[in-house]
Amino acid sequence: MDASVQTKTHNLAKGDTLLAVDNVSLSFGGVKAITDVSFDIKKGEIRAIIGPNGAGKTSMLNVINGFYHPQQGRITFKGETRQKMRPYVAASQGIARTFQNVALFKGMTTLDNIMAGRTLKMNTGFFWQLWRHGPAMREEVEHRHIVEEIIDFLEIQAIRKTPVGKLPYGLQKRVELGRALAMEPELLLLDEPMAGMNLEEKEDMSRFIIDVNTQYGTTIALIEHDISVVMDLSDRVVVLEYGRKIADGTPNQVKNDQTVIDAYLGVPH
């Protein structure tokens, strides 16, 4: 990714609040997925969201990028407060995302998947698309350059033209990260990017996450079950349990928090 393209119009400095979630509650019929949760994500940090199964972590990401609309609470992104996000607004404002169960475009090649991540940045009109010449072709080439940089960065050159449905799981996760990176997001939401990976793949993925954060300054929200990974990667951790926030702080603070220890050891309430 081109540094000049990457550092775009952010008027936020490192450490400012990029996203704030205030008193968000979300329920599905009778099931309360999230209850009155507030936390913030600061620009430039890696923020981990952890918690036992069904704690509401994925639901939280879905609220942030507008798939779920909370019944209560507010979301403030880049200083703008909304009652609910909309997926298109989230995408165009710079929120990208990977999914817990890989959600790639299975029939498309790695290249096309990542190119699809550039959609919002491509604006040649329909008329030129008909001919695939002139501005349309220039734009396609320009974005292909950026996509190739992402492919190099993630070391997936060899599978460029493979339909992603045929790739092993670990590589699919990597392509999905590439597709999210192609959006040049300001906030990158990663839902269990290392689930189901072997140790080596986990190490690779951790390295990519750190590199994305340090090289491009991308803010990252990370859901992860592997506590050692969380401790290594994240700057701050928020802990959810049964839809409530039970702890929030640095990895060390959280690790030594009694409620967190109880939650993970399954002490009855």
Place this chain on the structure above:
Amino acid sequence: MFYREAGQFKTTYPSDMAVFPIAQDRIGLGLILAAAFILIPLFASDFILSSVMIPFLVFSLAAIGLNILTGYTGLISLGTGAFMGVGAYACYKLMTIFPGVNIIIWIISAGFFSALVGIIFGIPSLRIKGFYLAVATLAAQFFLQWCFVRIPWLYNYNASGAIEVGTRTLFGIPIVGPNATPEARYYVMLCIVVALTWIASNIVHGKIGRSWMAVRDMDIAAELMGIKLLDTKLLAFAVSSFYAGVAGACMMFLWYGGGEASDAFNINQSFLILFMVIIGGLGSLIGSFFGAAFISILPTVLKFGLPAIGIPLSGATAEHLIHILVGALIIFFLIVEPHGLARLWQIGKQKLRMWPFPY
């Protein structure tokens, strides 16, 4: 000559992004075009031209249209026949209201009318998918078919209810109507198909095609890329119906030369084109041609080809045989190879690339 890309290194992205990156493919395409433009009109009989080649080209166009919607965007439609009908009637009305304008312009413009109708009937696709969408498009099929019969204005109040086609010329040569030769009609048809196929190829290989496939493969992820679902689906309906409409206009004016259109654009036609797309290959332009060739040429081959080489086969038996064959093939492709003949073609090419060394 070996079929492989060895030694053909792509040094620029544009050449790597070409639709046919391998030189042999480009040569092959050139040969096919040369055959279509020179050899076939030179050697084919009038019968072959008007009963085999022109129908094949009309169906190819319609199959490309449906493939854009169903193969590329994943939206199933049973209304293709009706959208073709909209094109035919639109062309008929335009040409009677403005007789001075060249018919080719009206054949293409007719596509815009069916695009519009396609958009209207595509609106439910935001909310409904799969089987339910198929039923919704079926409703479009029946509603439009009803219009074709019940609105006499559409067929200029002709007592027969049929579209009557007079002679129309291009550069003084009749291309439509009783005086148009099969060669003339074939050339016009061929030019339209080549041009529209090229445009379809441009669209599906660019940003729009990627958005369509993204919506097909994983709509929630597509939405998060900033792809607007409704716009993308409606665009697919529009482009798809445009192709169907032009195909319908071509069918009426370059192939049938008029006739009762409510029969030509009925639900059977919709199914026939859906079968072409399935057998040819979902999500493949070249598959659309394979499917159209297979389904439109097969009956002629069975009816006329087999008796010609001494195998007696009555018309009715041929009819039955076709039903059995097509039915069996659809089941085969749906279960075994959803990418159809196009995929078999690719596997063949892959084998050829390795040949004569298996590894």
